[in-house]
Amino acid sequence: MTETAAENRRIVLARRPDASLQHGDLRMERVPLPTIDDGELLLRTLWLSLDPYMRSRMNDAPSYAEPVAIDAVMVGATVSRVIASKHAAHAVGDLVLAASGWQDYAVSDGTGLTRLDTDMPRPSLALGAMGMPGFTAFVGMLDIGQPKVGETVLVSAATGAVGSIAGQIAKLRGARVVGIAGGDEKCRYAVEQLHFDACVDHQQHDFAERLAAACPSGVDVFFENVGGAVWEAALPLLNDHARIALSGLIANYNRAAPSDGPDQTAQWLRILLTRRVSLRGFIIFEHYKTRHEAFVEQMSGWLREQRIVVVEDVIEGLEHAPAGLMGLLRGDNLGKLVVRVAD
Template structure:
């Protein structure tokens, strides 16, 4: 890269750590000149940026399964990009790649950390959604931990999102009954009419608990946890003996700044775990990549090709709009996999 061809990247960095719900003031838009490539590196222009709930945890300095983003650093995130220049033998200009490049328009990355994508095999955006981390999270968590059996009842929270929608569809393909919990009539209709769920419950309904109980007359055998809060509280009494609970996320609590009000519910929770012999297992999808990722790509891509698996994407245009879109994601305003279209595909 010569001085005449210096590439400038527009990026979003963490300006401050949020206290409670993030605001746009916690982010800062800036432009930087990228360094010249060294051997083994690749310059990519970002086309799609994935926005996911886990990013809220990266904004906090609290203990977690991954290191937090430091103040002034680029916000982390999965991306699909196109190679502009390469000093890695495995990539050349024009290649499409999957990278963990974060919230920016261009990035210099180590070529060994990239995965080449075939734009003819599937839409590029699906590498960040149904054929990417969210899809694999659903596939691995449900099949490895939930282990649904034919005729059992699977309940999934945040069911219209990229993980929850995949969980319900995989449960159906495995012969189970799928009950989805979502926010609002439109999302519930989507679960029933487009994804083929057996029942859909609006968690905003005043009689949510009664509706949920009526939808699972034989109890719940698998509960795929994405939310926590009032949804989890309604589900807990309905879990059957030996029920399995894969814990993927707790989005209802990500913005908590203080301990919840009310009585200590931990003794009641542990008592039910004991009495019902429940299996509750938190997981990070990366732990299953080695044993399940190949099967995941084969199965889900095949189901999509056969018309047995649907997905929905929610796009916002422009890297500068990523903070507002992310805040909306945490508030449940997205409908489907949340993606930022940073640039057009060539």
């Protein structure tokens, strides 16, 4: 990590990506270290979270969140240390969950900060299993998927930040869990380390047949993070009264135009109708008020009792964040992708 104490490195959106995110779409700038006024504090980024939603925020399309402006710092959740404070509620040395984005330092007026235990052994968990991805898995699996003992639960992006937790929660509920992941290594990981009952590699040419074979009793809950070919292979396997928790569509985030035909819409709708499927799209920020407290209590317990395995993929250095996000969108990561920005 090359930096001097007096400057702030920040990565900004240089231009909106055409389709796939490219290196020139992001740009690193070096600016003077910001100063703080009364009521403000200066945060040092320790950990930056990389998440699929970041790709959507680069588009200028209507969505649930504002797009990142051109030349603005890329958004992102961080674990940060307070290194200067003119704010009554925060002291130097405090560890906080913040939204500093892709930069070494950020000024905050305290809004939206969550204090973390200063001696937290593994602060990056606040970005993963104990953070937004873990909460997404919790709400999507328990509130929408509602798996029952013995049911078959299908989880796409099975070794990703959300999928790895979602599948393990379903296992804790007594379901049979089948993962979908890209590549043999990830699939082995899902079965051997995360204790999924099976995992199917979507890069295989006969993926749909393999998936059907891995789900001999059909699919009762589909936790969908991907879309595209994964959706196509999963839909025909749904049982009557299946529940779909639509959590993400990473296969589409880098895509500019609709796929070539034929149009499959009628086929999906027919399945959703005749099998009496419930589908619910959800965005996790809406669920903090009602469910976050229950999540923190439950997930803390599971982690303490080591009933949930946490998988982290660590990138060293802010300067490698752009390549990290590109890899995430290609599916290169295994587990929650985080950037170690400073110690």
